[in-house]
Amino acid sequence: MIRPGPVVELRHLRYFVAVADSLSFTGAAERLGVSQPPLSQQIRDLEAELGTPLLWRTSRSVALTPAGTAFLTRARSILAEVDEASAEARAIGAGRSGTLDIGLTGSILAGPLGRLIRLFGERYPGVLVRLHEMPPGEQPAALHTHRTDLGFLRCPPEDPSLRVVRAWPEAVGVALPAGHRLAERTAIALGDLSDEPFVSLRLRDSRFAASLRDACLSAGFVPRIVQQVVESASLVNLVAAGLGVALVPDSTGALKRPDIAYRPLAGPAPVADVCALYRAPAGAVTENFLGLLRTELGRAEPEGAAS
Known part of the structure; x- marks a missing residue:
């Protein structure tokens, strides 16, 4: 029978690091905003899970055991990685980090799209924008297969699974x-x-x-x-x-x-209005680009399915 490993929670690590930094249960409790008895119990639970003492305690002082010294280095590293991963997840969730793949024909860049991409890069430097030149007929398939997040084309196809908004008018x-x-x-x-x-x-x-x-x-x-x-x-x-x-x-x-x-x-003439096409629901990065488009180009009309 395989014996399960110790169950160590992030809370245990944060409490232990606070005590190790302060070498005081009272100071660590004040830093963490908790009362001292629950903090002491959490450290005892951690030591029980690990099967070894991490701290030497006397009535007047607290010190790290050799095992505690080694564990402190690893605990700090783990908490730093968790904080970094959390910050990265928040940035991606807010559309401040990640990638934006845009499908387009070369002629679309003769309009305002190039300026929008530059402004987007200035506002969201953590997002990598990648351009993919392709015929208009390939753009819906590229969106469906997640090769692109956003497409720009004239005369979008009829596809109820995609959303379309007029990006800018053109004669x-x-x-x-x-x-x-x-x-x-x-x-x-x-x-x-x-x-x-x-x-x-x-x-x-x-x-x-x-x-x-x-x-x-x-x-x-x-x-x-x-x-x-x-x-x-x-x-x-x-x-x-x-x-x-x-x-x-x-x-x-x-x-x-x-x-x-x-x-x-x-007289009466055809138009060459450019439309933005994307999957629904759009990711945060795509939404941020569409928000910039609306702000810069004044495109505030409601969006609808490609038809």
Whole structure:
């Protein structure tokens, strides 16, 4: 039969260390805020559990036995580790420590997200923020498998198990090759692009690209898409090369290039609003980032399921 080891509680360790530091039961009791008789009983219980005396007691003094001296070193180490673990747990529980994995497409960083990440790092230096570039279609799966905690994308998917909040609004304009005949206009109606070749984000990966195609259909024409790519950087490079025009968010159009003309769309136009997507319930670190987003960008509307 295996004999169980001694049952030593943290309370025993704290009481013993207080007595060892004071070498006085009266002083230790005052330090701990307890009465002396229960303190003395706790030390006797500890010695009984260990099977050896830790203190020599006389009517006038208290001293450590050799076993007590050795036990004091270990007790202090254990209590220090417990205090450190407790502080770490409290920091993680409050969202002041841990990691935040964010899924996004590269084009999202052209907006205010980069500034938010910098501000978040200044406010929560104990949190490691890791960015994961991925197509929009991969973001829900990354959230479900806990590879990411938060995603930023346009046109979130229908997924009632995920929560979505609009992070910031953004308009859509048209990117034209420099010197294009429509570049002379200050704004361009969507219908004026009906005869143009289009370069587009890949439709199977991007609900946003599909929404732009649908906007063209609503304007009375089927866009003639000649090339499809994964990233907005590739998209504008194809425009610059003269392969076609592209419907892009304002943040992409704001990246000035001499070989591209960017013009806003006139009249009813599609939008490129960016949404934050996350699992419910969100962890404390995610909640802190969303709180910063609401404060900095004024996004206070209620959250709902992705739909």
